[in-house]
Amino acid sequence: MSTSSTNILIDRITALLNAARQKVVHTVNHTMVLTYFEIGKMIVEEEQMGKERAGYGTKLLSSLSVKLIKKFGKGFSATNLKQMRQFYLIYSKQSDQLPDLHKSQTVSDEFKLSWSHYLKLMRIDDIHERQFYEVESLKNNWSLRELNRQYDTALFTRLALGKNKKETLTLAREGQIIEEPRDAIKDPYILEFIGLPELSAFSENDLEEKLIDKLEHFLLELGSGFTFVARQDRISFDDKHFRIDLVFYNRILRCFVLIDLKVGELKHQDIGQMQMYVNYYDRKIKLAEENKTIGIILCQNKSEAVVEFTLPENNKQIFASKYLTVLPSKETLIKLLETAIN
Structure with a gap:
């Protein structure tokens, strides 16, 4: 042989x-x-x-x-x-209490995680929140460490705030469902894994380097369906050259996702720049059978009014989200989220 x-x-x-x-x-x-x-x-x-x-x-x-x-x-x-x-x-x-969750299963059929996972889940008092983390652990094959992280970053709360009761029950029953671009967006993104202190001075290049170094963690924070494509992707027209910080592809939405990183306050020029990137990808890069490109601007701070009045009313392609480089307490995070939607 x-x-x-x-x-x-x-x-x-x-x-x-x-x-x-x-x-x-x-x-x-x-x-x-x-x-x-x-x-x-x-x-x-x-x-x-x-x-x-x-x-x-x-x-x-x-x-x-x-x-x-x-x-x-x-x-x-x-x-x-x-x-x-x-x-x-x-x-x-x-x-x-949740008889519709597994209509064809007995209680024992539902136990597909490890005992360590269930010890963590049992400490979650809210039944819908507990069910959400159980479903997501199964769907995404989360380790106990990843389950702990997702719970500590209040993933359920970040996704549930702003939803009505029916939508929240669906979230608990089926986990995160991505059917349109907005479903794939979080605000804020929690980037504590990159190890940059909250008040330290760092550049956009520093942030990008850290995210690439921890790409596996960043993909988990982005959510389901994301695959990495490129960094500092150069696009050129006429005699001008531009570089998009990070490019991903979402297999569920079947579209490119462009990410621009900003340190400090988001400006309307940043949104205009992302609009240009998205237009270029839609007209020059994406295939006819693929869906329109999504642009996400990750910034330290933003004015909701600037975002609202810079983007068209029917916007479904460009989103601005804050990022946090340290893990706040769950209570602090919930306050931040409630402030953002009020």
């Missing part, structure tokens, strides 16, 4: 083994989470039978813990058993 044939065979076997490992991990995770749900159910049912005895629940958990640790090890501390109990209570209620 030639070296080339051997390498091809190794690649095929490697792919098969990796797929098998992933399947085993998924099966183990699902079985473990389902088992914990059932243990939680048994504990609750036993507590309800002994509900007239004061302190019965606490004594039950302690007694169970001692005996289970002897049989199965330290994974069954009283704290862990309490979490299993809480898991059952939360998700059995969630299934009752």
